[in-house]
Amino acid sequence: MRAFADLLERLVYTRSRNAKIKLIADYLIGTPDPDRGWALAALTGELDFRTVKAGLIKSLTEERVDPVLFKMSRSYVGDMAETVSLLWEPRPGAEPAPQDLRLSSVVDRLMALSRAEAPLQMSAYLDAMVPTERFALIKLATGALRIGVSARLAKTALAQAFALDLDAVEEVWHGIDAPYTALFAWGEGTAPQPSHEDIPVFRPFMLAHPLEDARVDLSQYAAEWKWDGVRVQLNHVNGETKLFSRTGDDVTASFPDVADAFQIHGVIDGELLVKGDAQGTADQGGEAASFNALQQRLGRKTVSKKMLTEAPAFVRAYDILFDGAEDLRALPWEERRRRLEAFVPRLPAERFDVSAIVEADDFDHLAKIREGARSAAIEGLMLKRRDSAYIAGRKVGQWYKWKRDPLTADCVIMYAQRGSGRRSSYFSDYTFGCWTEAGELVPVGKAYSGITDEELRFLDKFVRGNTTGRFGPVREVEKTLVLEVAFDSVHSSKRHKSGIAMRFPRIHRIRNDKPAAEADRVRTLEAMID
Amino acid sequence: MAKQTLGDWIKPHPTGIYVEPGDFWIDPSEAQGMAVVTHGHADHARSGHSHVMATPETLAIMETRYGEYPKATPMAHGEIARIGEVDVGFVPAGHVLGSAQVVMEYRGERIVASGDYKRRADPTCAPFEVVPCDVFITEATFGLPVFRHPDTAGEVQKALDALHANPERCVLIGAYALGKAQRVIRHLRDLGHHEPIYIHGAQEKLCNLYQDLGVDLGELRLATGRKKDELQGTIIICPPGALNDRWSRRLPDPITAMASGWMRIRQRARQRNVELPLILSDHADWDELTQTIEDIGPKEVWVTHGREDALLHWCMTRQIKARALNMVGREDEDD
């Protein structure tokens, strides 16, 4: 428990992404099973103890500490777990926890705990522990670490610790439960890579590079629309269907209409869209609403009937990874495309279609077509090398995305502040940042416009639920949410730590589907300075 | 004759405490005719007064910072002077070198203005003395039960541990130039660190003064202008404001530490980009504040500044009369 508490403590004070990865990696190497597996589960947000809620910790504390002083302390400190860890008054004569109290023994105990036993056990732990351990215990037990470590970062650390391929880790991750002993055994070379032939596990996505100023030869590259939805993977095997987002999150529960309609053994990659007000014409493959319509469906654990009828979802397929048990990923794109075109018609037509190929005489012609696409559902074009295999991640020269203007960048929201006037009760002013080459997030701009009321409510809720710090009116938030920011131009600026300033930045849209680590780099913005 | 209320001869103002029958101010933040100053920190000791009374150490500190005052009266701990109709004396406050509580007697009432204080041992200054009184005027900088400063040596040892674990880096400790810096250095020496300690130029004068006044700080060197390799594996002390400024960029991959009571709160530490928080303050923590009130047993407690709400509430639950004086500009952001 002490080692896990120390890890959390050091992560809190570490800013650079690389340094965080190293801290976690060192911990995973130096800690025995099953402790390290439970720590990894805690860091990736996979632990859920139902019997310990924040309310229990609060009432236990009020039994020990004057409730008025507790309340004042809490409003000063901000974080409940931290407040309790600091002001908890141990019962006189309480024995300190043994130095070698193991994380796994705490986890085992918390899992077996009944609601009736919880108060006594939690106070016994709090009595016995030092403040850093109390902090770790409360964070662990109430299920929200919020220490600026994403699941992706923790998995990256795991891959780095044992020199594993990150995509391979992602691929096996979803079939293994905590404490992941099979995963560590694989990492340490004492067991083969775990395989999942009969469960629908996440298969890492193939991603595209921005085209920037390059040109491609259309005899080597095919073009298709880049739809403004959410990239998803559908996976059906053995009677079970799963829907995964780009980050590998299981979003099946948010889109039961689509998942239920996908009942053929195989894995496809496509864009999840919501049927709406007729943007996109027939030759572009059907009707899709703008991203805002989809926004209402995202992030919901359960979906109402009303929503299912008012905003029905469908998937526009881009690619096929598995046809039955056959792994197609090594085949050239053209071959997979033929297989996709044969596969999709077997699915219900009201839920699935294939993203059309955009035919053009040459590159200039294609540029004109791109300029002419005014549908809100179209984000730009994708250019795919005709012989490209489906390779996890971004491989140079294979796939390009060619977005429409204006300039946009994917930034991570860092701070928020209340707005003024009509929006004064909402956190509506956002400071966002991009990554430096050293892996540190630095602010690149601030915006308070461009969002719909729906998005405002979403962001406000995000800020309130993910606050990691308060400085006067400013909230610091978990660095996990990506905002696509549109702006007119970029200038160099000595006043900002990032060295750049954006002109007229506005929030273009919220990218819940994008991991923070994949937000743009400051260097990318520097390249836009004119 | 109207009934007198306890301590009504003392007039608290946002800018300081005015003692009417003696016609003097305690720690005024604006220039006054006569100022009795508890200690040398800038939020208590200002320039511009015509006449200053303080301990000899505090006067030396004030002169180092502000130059000479037209009239300065040194008064050592234990001496008593009559100012107007008030008997005034100093007793140690344990805060920084020279820091004093002001003990005042008038009309049979005794009032103690403690300035800033702490209770735990500090090798650079005399320990706090408990003086029973009718009204105890206290600060409440760390007046919340979340503030409990751990053992000082243990915190300073963290800096040495970090240094030994990272011999190719340096440990840069942000510490208030008066009191904190010298206390950290003294503790480092007591823990067996005898190598030269590097300091920021802004701390040189006060460190020299401490040495002159008999606090042995060992060999100190200025950090500015040194080559990176000379500073590898060393401890460097700088004002908190220099931790993240251009000055520190020339150092060899510093481990950024800060010695302050605020470091108890994670966000405070993160806000200052601190990698290694050292919880170490020259102010009383929650337990010291409440213990002091219990030890003194005053009829009334007056709170000058800090988290006074919580301390007032605590006094109320113990049936001790208490009020807030709402002094402004006294928050020690760095201590």
Ligand SMILES: [Zn+2]
């Ligand atoms: Zn002070």
Ligand SMILES: [Zn+2]
């Ligand atoms: Zn002060």
